[in-house]
Structure formats: structure tokens, C-alpha cells
Amino acid sequence: MTDSTTKAFKFIKFFISTLFLTVLVLLTVASIRTLSLDVNVGLKLAHWEKTNNISLVIDRHQREELLANFREAIRIPTVSFSETESNTTALRAFHKLLQKAFPTVFSSSLVRHEVVANYSHLFWVQGSQPDLVPYLLLAHIDVVPATESDGWEAPPFSAKEMDGFIYGRGTIDDKSPVMGILQALEYLLIKGYAPRRGFYIGLGHDEEIRGYKGAMNIVRLLKQRGAKLSFVLDEGLAVLDGVISGLEGPAALIGVSEKGSANMKLSVSMTPGHSSMPPRESSIGILAAAVKRLEENPMPRLFGYGPERETFEHLAHKFSLPLKFVMSNLWLFSPLLSRVLERKADTNAFVRTTTAVTMFNAGVKVNVIPSLAEAYVNLRIHSAHSLKEVLELIEATVADQRVKIELIDGFDPLPVSSSDERSFGFQIIKKTVLDMFPTVTVAPGICIGNTDSRHFKDLTNDIYRFAPVWFKPGDAQRFHGINERISKKNYEELVVFYFNLIQNCDIQKLPEPHSSIHDLL
Numbered sequence: 001m002t003d004s005t006t007k008a009f010k011f012i013k014f015f016i017s018t019l020f021l022t023v024l025v026l027l028t029v030a031s032i033r034t035l036s037l038d039v040n041v042g043l044k045l046a047h048w049e050k051t052n053n054i055s056l057v058i059d060r061h062q063r064e065e066l067l068a069n070f071r072e073a074i075r076i077p078t079v080s081f082s083e084t085e086s087n088t089t090a091l092r093a094f095h096k097l098l099q100k101a102f103p104t105v106f107s108s109s110l111v112r113h114e115v116v117a118n119y120s121h122l123f124w125v126q127g128s129q130p131d132l133v134p135y136l137l138l139a140h141i142d143v144v145p146a147t148e149s150d151g152w153e154a155p156p157f158s159a160k161e162m163d164g165f166i167y168g169r170g171t172i173d174d175k176s177p178v179m180g181i182l183q184a185l186e187y188l189l190i191k192g193y194a195p196r197r198g199f200y201i202g203l204g205h206d207e208e209i210r211g212y213k214g215a216m217n218i219v220r221l222l223k224q225r226g227a228k229l230s231f232v233l234d235e236g237l238a239v240l241d242g243v244i245s246g247l248e249g250p251a252a253l254i255g256v257s258e259k260g261s262a263n264m265k266l267s268v269s270m271t272p273g274h275s276s277m278p279p280r281e282s283s284i285g286i287l288a289a290a291v292k293r294l295e296e297n298p299m300p301r302l303f304g305y306g307p308e309r310e311t312f313e314h315l316a317h318k319f320s321l322p323l324k325f326v327m328s329n330l331w332l333f334s335p336l337l338s339r340v341l342e343r344k345a346d347t348n349a350f351v352r353t354t355t356a357v358t359m360f361n362a363g364v365k366v367n368v369i370p371s372l373a374e375a376y377v378n379l380r381i382h383s384a385h386s387l388k389e390v391l392e393l394i395e396a397t398v399a400d401q402r403v404k405i406e407l408i409d410g411f412d413p414l415p416v417s418s419s420d421e422r423s424f425g426f427q428i429i430k431k432t433v434l435d436m437f438p439t440v441t442v443a444p445g446i447c448i449g450n451t452d453s454r455h456f457k458d459l460t461n462d463i464y465r466f467a468p469v470w471f472k473p474g475d476a477q478r479f480h481g482i483n484e485r486i487s488k489k490n491y492e493e494l495v496v497f498y499f500n501l502i503q504n505c506d507i508q509k510l511p512e513p514h515s516s517i518h519d520l521l
Helices: 004-038 062-075 088-101 101-107 175-190 214-224 283-296 308-318 325-326 330-341 387-398 422-435 452-456 489-504
Strands: 081-083 112-117 120-125 135-140 165-167 200-202 232-240 253-257 260-269 355-364 371-383 404-411 441-447 463-471 483-489
Touching: 004 112, 004 135, 062 165, 062 175, 062 489, 081 214, 088 101, 088 175, 088 404, 101 112, 101 175, 120 175, 120 214, 135 175, 135 214, 135 452, 175 463, 175 489, 200 214, 200 308, 200 463, 214 452, 232 422, 232 441, 232 452, 253 308, 253 330, 253 422, 260 283, 260 387, 283 387, 283 483, 308 325, 308 330, 308 371, 308 441, 325 330, 371 404, 371 422, 387 404, 452 463, 483 489
Parallel strands: 135 200, 135 232, 232 463, 253 441
Antiparallel strands: 112 120, 120 200, 165 483, 232 253, 253 463, 260 371, 260 404, 355 371
């Protein structure tokens, strides 16, 4: 055997030994991390002192009344059609409904109500301890359009009851929180409750068309008054039951951020001509090729670099092996998991900035080569991306000087709010959820859509997006889709949730968390 052969064998032996050792170390670290996450995430609890909270037991008469009020809210078609067209008649009718349904809220000396931008509402509920920083409960009155011809099982503004559910546009998005928050406050005031920590309730009227009049004017008003908020709680994520494959039990995901957004226009202009003498490439063909490149070359995978990593790590202890091992070690398995998640449209949204071609316009006559072709692209920007980076990637992918690329509007992903054991808002929401649903696992999450809450980022560092609406497989498609619905039981749970949340916010500071298993024994 020659010296060179001997050296080669030694190198191969060294390489295999090193590789084996590396794999062994990685597996050991991963195993330790799997066990430690079981303790640190799954079992970390706080020593909550027993409170003297008022309990809410809803009797038959109250149940009939609160459901009647809710159904009436659904029947009012507060539709936002476009940025220039809303059903203002319905918005005025909704104001009258609120006054009728919640007389104690509107007459209490503790509550100050004002109409903002003609149709939005701002309530201030005075606290007895002004040194406690107030918070804001946020929801919106308007809904997206819906017509029975789309395939609804019940007319979308009928609030029809079927099999224990109330059907109608707005039952999920977002009139259940609107009515639930005010119903909870109505019950608290009737029972003589006076909060220690003051709070606001904001009800926007144009969230579905970006909230530029409603939410933004509420923000402007609060800024003028020098308000600072402990946290904001808005719509967003929900309780997922059977939705996450492999997860044992339901999970309540509290949104700690939102993806950014951008709308872009791609256009191609050429000299028009007769279809009998077509050029080699038409405006439509050039633009279609550019759009095809965008669809064939999705944005890079960024799974594990945003809040979605915390989501899976918080839920890891509720998966069985081997998924538990994978979820606990995203530092190692993110690339693998991201390839699995990107196969489905609903989970692909967690992996990257998504690109959706939503409109394509060209041509005026069948025998005329059009001079102009336009396409509109909507992007939802991952937390690890910036708007600027996304624009550069779009230009690099299109890579055709003949295609004009214009940014219509857009904004960066929202800051990530705190979710650790010292995060006041997150822990209050978590406690309220677990008091009601002890078997639910609570985890931070990210909203792939956008809410009015993004306008409030100058007033607080902590914005959360959650309502205890239960989603089972297929329910997410009802959101802005057909057959939107909520069970009567679930709506009642929303009322109880806000009833308890408001009282839980009265504590001055959070209790100290458990630091180890020993503390639990």
C-alpha cells in the first residue's frame, strides 16, 4: 500500500469519526433541549394569588338577551365596499343598537363615550388608581361584502341559527369581540364593578379598508391627550382545535406581530397594433412571463427567523416523538420543517414572504394588440424581511426592463411584542385563557393578515391579537369566506373571557414565575 493510499484511508477514517462525533454531539444537545423545553416552556407557571373577582353565571334570560343583541348586530350590514364606499346608513344603525343593547355602559358615570370620525367609537372607563397604566381593547364594526349567491347555507346577514351556530358575516370578523367586550362591561357595571386600572375600548368602522379614518383618528385623539398604553388587545389569532397536525389538544395562539404588506403594480406599454400582424412578443406575453417568474421563484424560506419559531417551541411538548424532537430543536431542523410547511398554502405563509398575483388587466378588443397590460401583486412580508428587501427581490426576479414596477403602498412587518413571563399583557391574556380552558396550550403566534392594531404602535410596545374563537379544521376558510359562523356557546365564552380579563388587569404587577420543577413540587 502506498503512502498516498495510507494517507487517504487515514483521512477517510478521521472524517467518518469526526462526522460521527459531530452527529452524536448534535443529537445529545437536541435531546437535552427537548427535555428542557418540556420544563421551561410547558411547565413554567406563576404564583397567582387568589383574587376576589366577580364571577359571571349567565342565566337563561340573560342568555336569550345577549344572543338577541348579537344576532341583531349581525343583521346590520355594516359593509366596507372600498376605501371610498361604506354603508354609512348601517353604521349609524349600529350606533343606535349599541345604545339600546348596553344602556348601563352609556349611562355610567365611570364611562366616557365619544364618536370618532362620525362612525367609530372610543370608550374610556375610569380606574380608581390613576398610576396604573391603562390598556386598550380593540375591535371593528365593519365587515367585508357577502352575497347569498356566493353559496351561503343561510343569508349572510340573517343571523340564522342552525345546529347551535349563528351564521352571518361578522360572526367571527369582528362583531363577536365588539359585542362581547361591551356585553362584558355591561354585566360588570350592573354588578357594581369599578376598575382599579382604567382602560379604553376602541371600535373602528373601516378596518376592512385599512382603518385610515377610524383607528387612525382614535390614535390621533389618544396622542393629543398624551395617552400611553400598557398593551393593546385586538382581533387576530384564535383557539385552534385539531387544526395543527400532530398536536395533542387545542392551542390558543396569541399574535405578537403581524406580517408586513405591499401592493405592487407591474405594467408593460407597447405600440398597439392589429392582431393580423402580431409582434414576436405582446404586452400581455411579456407581462405574463414576468408574473410566471414571480410564481415559479417564491421568496426565500425564512422559517425560524421570526415569531413562528417561538410558536412551535412553545407547542413542542404537546407533540409526540419524533415531531416533539423536531419542534424542540428548530435551531437544527428549521430547514427540514420549512420544506414540509411550504407544501400547503396555509402553512407556507409561516415560511416566507408570500407573493399573490391578484389582478391582471389587458386588452379592449379581440383583434387589437393592446398597448398596455397591468398586473397587481399583493405581498405579505415575513418578520425577517423588510419592505425594501422585498422590492429588490421582485425587481431581480422580474429582470426585464420592459416591465415597469411600481409600489402602490406597503409597510414593514410590525415589531414583535414581548411574550415572556414578565410580559404583563401576554401573561394576563394567558391566565384568562387558562382559567377558562385549562387543557389549552397557550403560545405566541404571528398574524398573516393585518389588523387595526398596527396603527397603535406609537402608543405601546405590546400589541396582542387574539380572541377566544374556536377554530376546527375548515373553519379558517370561513373567515372572509362563505358560511362564516360562531356557536352560541362560543359567543357566550367570549363574553365571559372579556368579563374576566378586565378584572384580571386590575393587579398592579405580575407574580413571580416558577423557576424550576422543584418549585412545582
